[in-house]
Amino acid sequence: MSHKPRRPRKTAQRILAIGLAAGVALGASGCGPDITGGDDAATSDRLAAPTEKSPKGEITIWDRSGDLYEVFDDAIEDFNKVYPDITVHHEAVDIDAKLQNTLITGTDVPDGVFLDDAKVAGLADSLWDLSDVLAPYVNDIAPQKVDVNSIGGGIYGVPFDSNPGLLYYNAAALEKAGVDASTIETYDDLLAAARAYKEAVPTAKPIHLEQSAFLGQLQLEMYASQLGTSIADADGALRLDSPEYKEILTFLDTVQTDGLGTRAEYLNATDIAELENGNQVFYPWAIWYSFATQQLLPETLGDWRAMPLPAWKDGGARSGAMGGSSFVIPRGGENSELAWLFYQFLMFDKAGYTAVWGPNDIYPNGLNTSIPSYQPAAQSDAPLFKPVDALGGQDLWAVATTAGAEIPRSVPTPSWWAGSVDYLGNNIQRMLDGDLTPDQVIGNSSDEIQKNLIDRQ
Template sequence: MISTARLGLRGIGLASVMALALGLSACGSSDNSGAQSAGDVDAALKKGGSLTVWTWDSTMTQVAEDFEAAHPKVKIKIVNAGTGEDQYTALQNAISAGKGVPDIAQIEYFALGQFSLAKSLVDLSGYGADKLTGSFSPGPRNAVTSGDKVFALPLDSGPMALYYNKKIFDKHKIEVPRTWDEYVTAAEKLHKADPKVFITNDIGDAGFTTSMIWQAGGRPYKVDGTKVSVDFSDAGSTTYTKTWQKMIDGKLLAPVESWTDEWFKGLGDGTIATLATGAWMPTNLETGAPKTAGDWRVAPLPQWKAGAAAGAENGGSSLAIPEASPHKELAYAFMEYANAGAGVKSRVDNGAFPATTADLESKEFLAKKFDYFGGQEANKIFSASASQVADDWSYLPFQVYANSVFNDIVGKAYVSNTKLAQGLADWQKASLAYGKDQGFTTG
């Protein structure tokens, strides 16, 4: 399973302890206590200037070119400073050094808290972002706001769906599962029919696990400023672990790491038959398993309760303005264009999945036929999923660190006698211990 890849980019395993983790000294290192002055965005556009944008999103290059064409006095430099962890480390280092900080940075939703709590990001509400937040789907909207503050604008989103190989399902007479219990049954039937075929792969993935708990109604993370708590014994977490333990005990999961050559081979030869992941996946399937074009389909994410309609986000990112940027008004103008203006269509046309409800609900978007999925209008499923995401999910303000140690701790449940519930309990202890060491009040 996967959680962070988008637009043809492979997912990132957060494998090392990062200097991004916050201590209380960092939390109090800025005197920024409220929204920034709105300034004069129009005046900034007329005056022009240069912007540096750190992003791994390949669609942003065209957006920048279009923006420059509309505003000839503005020059935009797109820089790929790395994906995920690599960029966050570079960004934190630049902020600490006080030089080399970009005007705009792409930050995944789960990592936003580490920068916003350290007061390293501009509160965009003073520029009018507070009036834009209603334009985004629930999950991304919740991720970029904190009270009346807005620390970023959603760039894309990852409402989850089930991608399945219809050819394999038809061959073995497998019905598309509507619940996770039916998914387990399908996994058993499929693997019994052909021991070389697995319904999916999973060796332990923090993003997938938290997304599944999110959909199940679990809310293990509570965050109130520098006070945090973690509880993986809540009802939603327990629902997930009991079901997924059956998959582990039955050896129904392909022991293959996502985003490897072996993984793409499995998707292409039918030995990995489904993926439950974000709406950004189509491009990855098209490029990574091109020979199975026409074999795959998209279905709604299986539910924990029959007849329910609950979704979750898996992946997705935002654009934010670092406090150190000297071009805040101009940066906001470009960011609004890219995330909520004409730039959105350009990005969607080039394979991005939007976070803006207007685009998610547009007739053109919903009617798009995906040749890879046999002409299916898959966006209808993705759009519905986006609207079904509960907007009360929280990540830890040191989630990047927590995710980085997931496989060392919870991963044991996939290769030993350790139960998944115990693995999550151990992850909980490790996360809280780390938070306490960094100066957070934990409970």
């Protein structure tokens, strides 16, 4: 085995990158294959598993630096117990800055790469179609994760994590104010609870309103995912002008105009201060917010809890996807089939996914900022990580896996998603400033995205 020694644990601010890595959706400039192509993917683009009983060789695997890199690095030792003759060269790389040029030049192409789901469609021309090797597992993978990796009849990523949206809430503050969080089942209920809390605590603006254009748009897509929609359809056509997006934007506009929201960038100084002083008590976000309760909120440590997101209507889905990542295998790598064995082990072998999500040197209680997308690994009665002390000992595994099972199916993220932040993300902020209505956000953003991004592809 040949891989880099594990680095010391990061500070709380470095741990912040874990959540952002889970949710980042930085776009790629490549257009990717025609996503209307149906099921006629060329068989030459399909990766086949190695047939040797004891495969041998070397692979280069790229991951981002940070705690996830260390988790995967530690798992190499377990992988080599199964495949002792495969040497893994594990490299910490700025993937966003380096991967696309590497694929274009074809020089020193890695065998496997950790990649944001939102980038898969834009780079799929350079990636192996993994339909054949994933065939034994695909029916047991969260459907939303299969969908975001499916383009033109092929599957171009090995799904890694599920990032179910949850409602984090300050249970101690709500109880003191006489607000019963257990009554929150819909977003109307959330508004009612926020109004009741504000009446008891006049300085409060109880619900988090994201002030970053990028993260605000990512959160918008989480809400849209609950309603079974997204910014583009399966053919890449814009579908922002819809009743679903109007409902979500109207909710956000109501939170702002009724004084029920704290506008702050995700976990900046203002955000943290308002969380700690009890003015901001509801945080609708992906599971990866859990690290904040453990690392960044010492004054309210143990006061927070998590529940599934409210539904948009009675009986509706109680969660949506907010970001996510997968593993891709570039066609230019020297030992692509061996890279598949590495990812097959990490995601579908009990020893592998236990090494990733279970207790380890990096996370002594387990990796609790995401859950596996492989459903046999995400059975709520067989938790991989332990209850979270910072959440009052709550069984976050049970909450998250239950919520994750409700995420509706999805479609690939268009390659122009990040560019759309200049329009939709910024227009959401203008709405929260009072300069635009929800209808104007939809109309203006649709026109701008179509003209400046889609029509120019």
